[in-house]
Amino acid sequence: MPKVLISDAMDPKAAQIFRERGVEVDEITGKTPDELIAIIGDYDGLAIRSSTKVTKAILAAATNLKVIGRAGIGVDNVDIPAASAQGVVVMNTPFGNSITTAEHAIALMFALARQLPEADASTQAGKWEKNRFMGVELTSKTLGLIGAGNIGSIVADRALGLKMKVVAFDPFLSPERALELGIEKVELDELLARADFITLHTPLTDQTRNILSAEALAKTKQGVRIINCARGGLIDEAALKAGLDSGHIGGAALDVFVQEPAKESPLFGTPNFVSTPHLGASTSEAQVNVAIQVAEQMADYLMSGGVTNALNVPSLSAEEAPRLKPYMALAEKLGSLVGQLTHGAIGRISIHSEGAAAELNQKPMVSAVLAGFLRTQTDTVNMVNAPLLAKERGIEVREVRTEREGDYHTLLRVSVKTDAGERSVAGTLFGPSDAVGAAPRLVELFGIKVEADLAGHMLYVVNEDAPGFIGRLGSLLGEQGVNIGTFHLGRRSAGGEAVLLLSVDEPVTAELLGKVRALAGVRTAMGLSF
Numbered sequence: 001m002p003k004v005l006i007s008d009a010m011d012p013k014a015a016q017i018f019r020e021r022g023v024e025v026d027e028i029t030g031k032t033p034d035e036l037i038a039i040i041g042d043y044d045g046l047a048i049r050s051s052t053k054v055t056k057a058i059l060a061a062a063t064n065l066k067v068i069g070r071a072g073i074g075v076d077n078v079d080i081p082a083a084s085a086q087g088v089v090v091m092n093t094p095f096g097n098s099i100t101t102a103e104h105a106i107a108l109m110f111a112l113a114r115q116l117p118e119a120d121a122s123t124q125a126g127k128w129e130k131n132r133f134m135g136v137e138l139t140s141k142t143l144g145l146i147g148a149g150n151i152g153s154i155v156a157d158r159a160l161g162l163k164m165k166v167v168a169f170d171p172f173l174s175p176e177r178a179l180e181l182g183i184e185k186v187e188l189d190e191l192l193a194r195a196d197f198i199t200l201h202t203p204l205t206d207q208t209r210n211i212l213s214a215e216a217l218a219k220t221k222q223g224v225r226i227i228n229c230a231r232g233g234l235i236d237e238a239a240l241k242a243g244l245d246s247g248h249i250g251g252a253a254l255d256v257f258v259q260e261p262a263k264e265s266p267l268f269g270t271p272n273f274v275s276t277p278h279l280g281a282s283t284s285e286a287q288v289n290v291a292i293q294v295a296e297q298m299a300d301y302l303m304s305g306g307v308t309n310a311l312n313v314p315s316l317s318a319e320e321a322p323r324l325k326p327y328m329a330l331a332e333k334l335g336s337l338v339g340q341l342t343h344g345a346i347g348r349i350s351i352h353s354e355g356a357a358a359e360l361n362q363k364p365m366v367s368a369v370l371a372g373f374l375r376t377q378t379d380t381v382n383m384v385n386a387p388l389l390a391k392e393r394g395i396e397v398r399e400v401r402t403e404r405e406g407d408y409h410t411l412l413r414v415s416v417k418t419d420a421g422e423r424s425v426a427g428t429l430f431g432p433s434d435a436v437g438a439a440p441r442l443v444e445l446f447g448i449k450v451e452a453d454l455a456g457h458m459l460y461v462v463n464e465d466a467p468g469f470i471g472r473l474g475s476l477l478g479e480q481g482v483n484i485g486t487f488h489l490g491r492r493s494a495g496g497e498a499v500l501l502l503s504v505d506e507p508v509t510a511e512l513l514g515k516v517r518a519l520a521g522v523r524t525a526m527g528l529s530f
Helices: 012-022 031-043 056-061 080-085 100-116 116-124 151-162 177-182 188-194 214-218 237-246 286-302 321-341 362-374 386-392 469-479 510-517
Strands: 003-006 024-027 045-048 068-070 090-091 140-146 165-169 198-199 222-226 249-256 272-274 346-355 395-404 408-419 421-430 439-445 448-452 457-464 485-492 497-504 521-530
Touching: 003 012, 003 031, 003 521, 012 024, 012 286, 031 056, 045 286, 068 286, 080 090, 080 457, 090 286, 100 116, 100 151, 100 222, 100 249, 100 286, 140 151, 140 177, 140 188, 151 177, 151 386, 165 188, 177 214, 214 222, 214 237, 237 249, 286 362, 321 362, 321 386, 321 421, 321 521, 346 362, 346 457, 362 386, 362 408, 386 395, 439 497, 448 497, 457 469, 457 510, 469 485, 469 497, 469 510, 510 521
Parallel strands: 003 024, 003 045, 045 068, 068 090, 140 165, 140 198, 198 222, 222 249, 249 272, 346 395
Antiparallel strands: 346 408, 408 421, 421 439, 439 448, 448 485, 457 497, 457 521, 485 497
16 A cells, blocks of 8 residues: 655645555654654655755655655755656645635735725724725726746636736737636837736746836836736836836736745835735635645555656656657657747647658657746646647647658657647657767757757757857857857858857856847847757
8 A cells, every 4th residue: 555644734635535545554744854764765755845855865864765745836845856766646635725726916906906904904003094095996007927838827717707808928928818808918118008907917937037027017007016926026116116216017916026034025015015925825715726636646646657747757658658758858848949939829830740750659758848938938837738728828749650661760840839830840759769978959840850869958049050150159159258168050041041059068148149249140049958
């Protein structure tokens, strides 16, 4: 009988489900790391919330551990690389608290609209300042959603019920999905100019960090009210403070902060500012939901091998895994590449396998492509939930197989259709295609033949094919102290469009990109990460 340890306080229904499914369970909470190390070796599964920190030391002592289940979304308290290296599956419950978080955003919107915290404090102080608190109605106001995924779409539904107009900025929101939700898809600048209220529902990534920067906040409507129940770091807190002090921003409500726990902040005490201590998921219903879900997922894995919402493994049988592993690595890298390079509303993703790849189980490769693609925009995606997330965003997914071999023994092509047209990338495996050590290799990029590894940090440049350009670029990188690891290039035709992919030792900075883009002949320059 498998044995599970619940090491954080969790709803009793979790233990009940384990026992009903034939899993022995102990509920031992509040242990120190050393105390946990002393007992963890007896368990096949570990169910946690946010208090337990699953470190390398704990994993090293967990000689029988097969699965870690996090009742909630965030897994910052789990060393996932160490767990993966040890063969431990890490699961979370990414959708168990969506409604709760969406409702908290709506509650904060009401609090800002009617100045409820200030009015409560004033009234309980015996002041009865009825004329001081002149609020605004939500009816007919425009709500701007930054992020229209699972939580954002719930907020949109609630806002429409309040007779608000809803506009949304989300690169992954298709026109069809927007129509289905009853909202209007817009670009960020238009949202900033039109919205009376702005609420954020996007993960914190390189693309979304400080999405509401000082520059962006300056573009907002006078008196705008801003709510963030997603992630700290999406808003420039200093710029938000300045906007509140000047009166340009009519109010702000934050449930999340750059530094947490936020026991000090320049925003505290600012008029028209409301704060809560990361309560988005803190309802009794949400706690029950995530407890039930994590117990069901872990029990399924321990009793039958079923994998749901795993962050570090795909849904695979034991027989398929070794042969599929290199293909999935190739698929994920191609998905990540096209995701980083594609802009605009995504209507369709096509995955076309040729040769040896066409003979294999396509589902894990498709999931790997989608996970790589969506990971550029969301931090909760994995190979199990990627197809669901794509469906929620209205992205059509097509699979095409061609068993005949072309120029390569095996080839995987990923094509993305956007409102700007269709573009594709293709890759193959170097070395024995059925060997774990076979290396993914890019062989085509948007119609241009190119051979390149996809690893680490890379600089992507599209330029006019003209004499002297490579020398100028190399000189610039040398002046900036940038060390080139590998250098790959291709072109459509002599004197036409050319593309360069350079691997570099450090992440590509915005300052460096600005200098590269200033070079004569450069059409596009971007930093990539794999």
